[in-house]
Amino acid sequence: MTRSISSLLILCAFLAVLLPGTxxxxxxxxxxxxxxxxxxxxVVPFGFAGGGxxxxxxxxxxxxxxxRTGRFAPMPTRDMLDQPTSHEEVDLRDWRLLDMNNxxxxxxxxxxxxxxxxxxxxxxxRGERLAGATLTATAAGLRNAAHRIADQIHETLTGIxxxxxxxxxxxxxxxxxxNARVTLQVADADGYNPQVIVSSTEPIMSPAWSPDGxxxxxxxxxxxxxxxxVQELASGRRERVASYPGxxxxxxxSPDGxxxxxxxxxxxxxxxxxxxxxxxxxxxxTDHFAIDTEPAWSPDGSHLVFxxxxxxxxxxxxxxASGGAVSRVSFEGDYNASPVYAxxxxxxxxxxxxxxxxxxxxxxxxxxxxxxxxxxxxDESPSFxxxxxxxxxxxxxxxxxxxxxxxxxxxxxxxxTQGTDQxxEPAWSPxxx
Amino acid sequence: xxxxxxSLLPGVLLLVLAGCSTTPRQGADGAAVDGATGxxxxxxxxxxxxxxxxxEDARYAGPWxxxxxxxxxxxxxxxxxxxxxxxEYVALIRTHARYLxxxxxxxxxxxxxxxxxxxxxxxxxxxxxxxDSVRRVMLAEGxxxxxxxxxxxxxxxxxxxxxxxxxWRLNRRVVIEY
Numbered sequence: 038m039t040r041s042i043s044s045l046l047i048l049c050a051f052l053a054v055l056l057p058g059t060x061x062x063x064x065x066x067x068x069x070x071x072x073x074x075x076x077x078x079x080v081v082p083f084g085f086a087g088g089g090x091x092x093x094x095x096x097x098x099x100x101x102x103x104x105r106t107g108r109f110a111p112m113p114t115r116d117m118l119d120q121p122t123s124h125e126e127v128d129l130r131d132w133r134l135l136d137m138n139n140x141x142x143x144x145x146x147x148x149x150x151x152x153x154x155x156x157x158x159x160x161x162x163r164g165e166r167l168a169g170a171t172l173t174a175t176a177a178g179l180r181n182a183a184h185r186i187a188d189q190i191h192e193t194l195t196g197i198x199x200x201x202x203x204x205x206x207x208x209x210x211x212x213x214x215x216n217a218r219v220t221l222q223v224a225d226a227d228g229y230n231p232q233v234i235v236s237s238t239e240p241i242m243s244p245a246w247s248p249d250g251x252x253x254x255x256x257x258x259x260x261x262x263x264x265x266x267v268q269e270l271a272s273g274r275r276e277r278v279a280s281y282p283g284x285x286x287x288x289x290x291s292p293d294g295x296x297x298x299x300x301x302x303x304x305x306x307x308x309x310x311x312x313x314x315x316x317x318x319x320x321x322x323t324d325h326f327a328i329d330t331e332p333a334w335s336p337d338g339s340h341l342v343f344x345x346x347x348x349x350x351x352x353x354x355x356x357x358a359s360g361g362a363v364s365r366v367s368f369e370g371d372y373n374a375s376p377v378y379a380x381x382x383x384x385x386x387x388x389x390x391x392x393x394x395x396x397x398x399x400x401x402x403x404x405x406x407x408x409x410x411x412x413x414x415x416d417e418s419p420s421f422x423x424x425x426x427x428x429x430x431x432x433x434x435x436x437x438x439x440x441x442x443x444x445x446x447x448x449x450x451x452x453x454t455q456g457t458d459q460x461x462e463p464a465w466s467p468x469x470x
Numbered sequence: 471x472x473x474x475x476x477s478l479l480p481g482v483l484l485l486v487l488a489g490c491s492t493t494p495r496q497g498a499d500g501a502a503v504d505g506a507t508g509x510x511x512x513x514x515x516x517x518x519x520x521x522x523x524x525x526e527d528a529r530y531a532g533p534w535x536x537x538x539x540x541x542x543x544x545x546x547x548x549x550x551x552x553x554x555x556x557x558e559y560v561a562l563i564r565t566h567a568r569y570l571x572x573x574x575x576x577x578x579x580x581x582x583x584x585x586x587x588x589x590x591x592x593x594x595x596x597x598x599x600x601x602d603s604v605r606r607v608m609l610a611e612g613x614x615x616x617x618x619x620x621x622x623x624x625x626x627x628x629x630x631x632x633x634x635x636x637x638w639r640l641n642r643r644v645v646i647e648y
Contacts, residue, residue: 240626242626243590262621283598300591300594328592328595328596328599331591331592351589388588390587395588415586418589
């Protein structure tokens with residue numbers, strides 16, 4: 038009885054209802070700048086054998102993945118002199134004429150319900166095969182196979198792992214007041230395949246990935262006050278891990294995935310804590326009457342950076358993971374908040390106010406100088422791609438909340454929109470195994 | 471006999487609950503939702519669904535709902551990135567504190583909010599501090615701690631959706647909710 042009442046309470050008062058199978062508009066990714074230094078590459082439409090037709094051309098998916106990195110300029114298929122799909126059909130002289138550095142060909146072979154997807158990557162001028170492999174997938178996995186091939190091509194040509202086969206979590210909101218609906222969604226890095234993992238009439242905030250990419254922590258107000266949940270993506274199963282009096286916010290998984298840093302105000306004021314997810318032991322890391330929040334782990338797990346108002350306005354500080362002396366990290370600008378470490382540990386991205394505008398700044402940890410990645414005026418929530426090459430963040434465009442991504446080296450820029458929804462708080466997944 | 475408005479609340483709540491019981495439900499543990507098609511136990515037994523009755527009872531209005539009553543002023547506004555209570559709002563808070571002091575059975579929620587500028591999580595903390603500032607004044611005025619609940623909503627629930635100071639100043643607020 039108690040249980041059924043509490044279920045009803047959750048149902049009626051909170052309406053946190055998952056909506057499996059709801060058709061969603063995909064995130065539309067528009068390249069908004071910076072491809073001057075991109076390498077020319079030809080990705081030929083893949084051949085297909087085995088009856089029927091493939092719903093996806095892996096060649097087109099690979100070309101789009103490579104274009105989004107800003108490092109490659111795939112050739113339009115209409116400019117190709119021929120379209121080989123096997124090694125025997127390739128004549129590299131054709132591609133030299135077209136000044137292509139690299140060529141990618143491939144084919145899809147259907148075998149019952151499964152597909153075999155194979156590709157070859159050529160160095161056109163040296164006449165060498167640089168890479169090649171065969172993957173198998175179901176029809177639903179064809180795009181993922183193409184993303185994995187794009188990542189292998191990226192790594193072969195640049196020495197840096199690609200991130201096409203990763204995902205992005207974000208908050209999407211529609212309506213206001215009584216009609217407000219907030220969802221936490223997960224989409225592929227190219228914006229396809231968006232899926233709602235939580236839906237509520239109350240605010241949802243702060244999605245954070247576990248290091249293995251299998252769980253997401255987030256804040257939900259479905260029980261009227263903010264509480265932290267950890268949800269397993271495959272099953273949808275979740276657990277409420279923090280619902281103390283006051284705020285429970287800003288979850289961040291430790292690099293080993295066993296602890297969750299968070300902000301709690303249960304002791305009277307927002308402070309940083311670390312929750313051991315196995316033992317449930319809670320360790321308090323900060324103690325100051327000003328606001329301490331937005332903890333983020335260093336990649337080696339040795340310390341955390343966080344936002345604190347202890348200096349009179351919000352700035353970034355660091356504290357050892359076991360607690361101890363706090364030291365200041367940010368010195369430029371009168372408002373620095375929402376810090377996040379690059380996975381390579383070299384830089385920290387943050388939201389910085391300059392002349393009244395909030396922009397994404399990148400602080401070089403070794404050398405101490407910083408530069409701006411975005412134009413503002415209301416940019417926030419930076420999150421690094423797992424190869425540290427790009428930062429995705431929340432911005433506004435035409436009065437609407439949208440996402441944007443910028444290459445750390447100053448190359449590509451993209452804008453990500455979803456129909457007419459307000460989209461915010463992006464969180465880029467770790468590498469997916 | 472005078473019926474206190476709050477004595478009617480449980481009845482209203484039950485009616486609201488009953489009216490909801492045919493929508494998809496979520497387990498208390500928050501696990502994946504069964505959806506509207508779920509058959510209990512998963513066996514081949516009969517499908518059962520229950521329905522409630524509609525309707526809502528009348529209730530007595532609280533004094534804070536009377537525009538002529540000083541208790542109807544229930545919003546305290548704040549400066550940018552600031553959780554300190556401006557002097558002009560002290561009288562407003564004291565009015566509510568006096569009422570709560572003479573009505574120890576009445577509880578209020580102090581809902582803190584911010585404008586959209588700055589990061590969402592910092593704003594959540596800031597809204598919590600704003601609500602806590604109001605709470606501390608009320609405690610100093612003799613209100614019992616168990617009459618007060620503090621909730622920070624950050625920038626998630628703006629009172630005005632615009633992107634200029636005319637909206638922002640309305641959004642930096644604490645609302646006293648009876």
